Amino acid sequence: MAIATINPATGETLRQFEPLSAAEIEQRLAIAQRTYTEYRHTSLAQRASWMQAASAVLLAHKDAYGRLMTVEMGKPIQAAIAEVEKSALVCRYYADHAESFLAPVEVATDAWRSYVCYQPIGAVLAVMPWNFPFWQVFRFAAPALMVGNVGLLKHASNVPQCALAIEEVFQKAGFPDGAFQTLLVGADQVKPIVQDDRVKAATLTGSEPAGASLAAAAGSVIKKTVLELGGSDPFIVMASADLDKAVSTAVTARMINNGQSCIAAKRFIVQDAIFDAFAEQLVEHYAALKVGDPLDPSVTIGPLATPAILEDLEQQVQACVAAGGTVLYGGDRPTLLNTLDPALRAGCFFPPTIITDIPVDAPIASEELFGPVATLFRVADVEEAIALANATPFGLGASAWTRDQAEGDRLVHAIEAGSVFLNSMVKSDPRLPFGGIKRSGYGRELGRDGIHEFVNIKTVWVGDS
Ligand code: NAP
Numbered sequence: 001m002a003i004a005t006i007n008p009a010t011g012e013t014l015r016q017f018e019p020l021s022a023a024e025i026e027q028r029l030a031i032a033q034r035t036y037t038e039y040r041h042t043s044l045a046q047r048a049s050w051m052q053a054a055s056a057v058l059l060a061h062k063d064a065y066g067r068l069m070t071v072e073m074g075k076p077i078q079a080a081i082a083e084v085e086k087s088a089l090v091c092r093y094y095a096d097h098a099e100s101f102l103a104p105v106e107v108a109t110d111a112w113r114s115y116v117c118y119q120p121i122g123a124v125l126a127v128m129p130w131n132f133p134f135w136q137v138f139r140f141a142a143p144a145l146m147v148g149n150v151g152l153l154k155h156a157s158n159v160p161q162c163a164l165a166i167e168e169v170f171q172k173a174g175f176p177d178g179a180f181q182t183l184l185v186g187a188d189q190v191k192p193i194v195q196d197d198r199v200k201a202a203t204l205t206g207s208e209p210a211g212a213s214l215a216a217a218a219g220s221v222i223k224k225t226v227l228e229l230g231g232s233d234p235f236i237v238m239a240s241a242d243l244d245k246a247v248s249t250a251v252t253a254r255m256i257n258n259g260q261s262c263i264a265a266k267r268f269i270v271q272d273a274i275f276d277a278f279a280e281q282l283v284e285h286y287a288a289l290k291v292g293d294p295l296d297p298s299v300t301i302g303p304l305a306t307p308a309i310l311e312d313l314e315q316q317v318q319a320c321v322a323a324g325g326t327v328l329y330g331g332d333r334p335t336l337l338n339t340l341d342p343a344l345r346a347g348c349f350f351p352p353t354i355i356t357d358i359p360v361d362a363p364i365a366s367e368e369l370f371g372p373v374a375t376l377f378r379v380a381d382v383e384e385a386i387a388l389a390n391a392t393p394f395g396l397g398a399s400a401w402t403r404d405q406a407e408g409d410r411l412v413h414a415i416e417a418g419s420v421f422l423n424s425m426v427k428s429d430p431r432l433p434f435g436g437i438k439r440s441g442y443g444r445e446l447g448r449d450g451i452h453e454f455v456n457i458k459t460v461w462v463g464d465s
Contacts, residue, residue, distance in 0.1 A: 011346035035178030051095035054173035087138035098146035120148030122200035130156035226443030231396030234389035235265035241401035259372035323362035395438035397426035
């Protein structure tokens with residue numbers, strides 16, 4: 001895949017970049033190593049002050065950085081600016097809390113003294129996706145740099161200017177040269193980097209094949225990885241739920257980022273008694289969405305990020321219909337294109353779509369649909385809802401709506417996922433761990449757990465002298 005900025009709303013190629021050569025990669029790895037030997041000894045207070053400065057740089061340039069994201073991957077501009085603000089928040093969160101998260105923990109044993117301390121490990125490689133081009137990177141970088149590690153970023157090839165802007169944020173904030181470097185490289189250049197002795201661990205957010213490939217490369221040289229992969233998150237609505245609230249949240253949960261979020265609600269599992277009312281209200285809300293130029297602040301749905309994503313989604317919608325699904329709303333791309341400004345007709349737009357009646361045992365029923373397409377499933381009771389929610393290889397997040405406490409407890413207990421949100425949509429929050437189980441990956445980002453992924457958890461035992 002070429003490293004380039006191609007505006008997905010217009011199809012226009014705006015900038016192209018040459019991937020780094022082997023010699024340039026070598027130079028950057030050497031800088032990372034050299035910086036680490038000194039950076040690891042900087043105080044937490046010093047790192048916190050740089051991290052606060054990074055937060056300030058982000059906020060000072062939020063409009064420009066937001067615009068960059070929108071132009072590179074099509075996110076609506078208001079959401080892009082909000083993403084810069086959230087990235088600033090995670091910087092402040094770890095600046096404020098790293099010291100307590102990393103404080104040594106005394107443990108009573110038969111030693112004179114025993115304790116656990118947390119030390120940096122070196123350079124950590126982050127392989128990141130385009131869908132949240134700033135947030136995904138900052139939620140890795142803020143804890144990693146606060147620990148005393150140095151960061152290397154291989155960003156998705158369609159967001160190179162975001163990748164360079166992020167490197168600039170850390171430079172402007174005053175971090176030492178080499179504390180955070182962007183490597184403009186293709187996916188085929190990742191293996192030798194992760195296997196280099198100077199790189200101590202890696203994290204990847206993206207698809208299953210990419211995760212498996214990185215983990216295999218790292219595993220062959222005994223290096224730790226954290227993987228945040230895909231999801232086919234259920235959104236369960238029981239008859240006791242507040243229907244209006246459930247429907248309006250369902251639309252946001254499905255449409256966030258033009259439907260391209262790992263934790264977007266993808267399968268709507270609705271109890272029989274309210275199924276028809278839910279479907280009817282969902283259609284009404286869909287009809288109010290505005291598809292168009294994501295730089296226009298009134299637009300709620302922009303284009304998909306790349307022609308490949310569009311092609312995959314179109315094929316998946318066809319597979320839903322071929323399996324017996326009924327298109328309740330949308331689905332017709334040519335009609336949508338006719339309503340758009342002619343300048344947008346070469347863009348990767350797909351209409352907001354609702355599909356029902358897909359047989360639960362059709363393979364497409366459990367796949368991840370990465371775009372503005374909701375699939376609706378009817379269930380008789382909570383046990384059927386749980387069985388269907390769990391009938392997917394993924395286990396990232398789940399949203400469940402009920403006002404019956406026993407039902408809520410049952411859902412929380414039985415759903416196989418890294419998180420369950422009751423009467424709320426699934427979202428990431430700097431204060432809470434984020435990650436999945438099953439084929440959604442392993443390890444956690446954010447919160448106290450996130451900062452402990454890339455540290456040496458050192459046991460210290462002091463005997464009587
Ligand atoms: P992708 O193709 O896996 O790309 C993600 C990153 O991995 C990019 O930087 C890509 O580089 C790189 N990559 C691809 N193949 C690789 C390989 N064999 N070895 C090393 N690196 C490789 O993912 P995507 O399709 O763009 O992103 C969508 C997927 O990410 C969805 O499944 C979504 O659910 C998931 N996601 C998960 C989370 C989460 O937190 N769990 C968050 C966001 C997205 P190139 O761009 O150069 O190919």
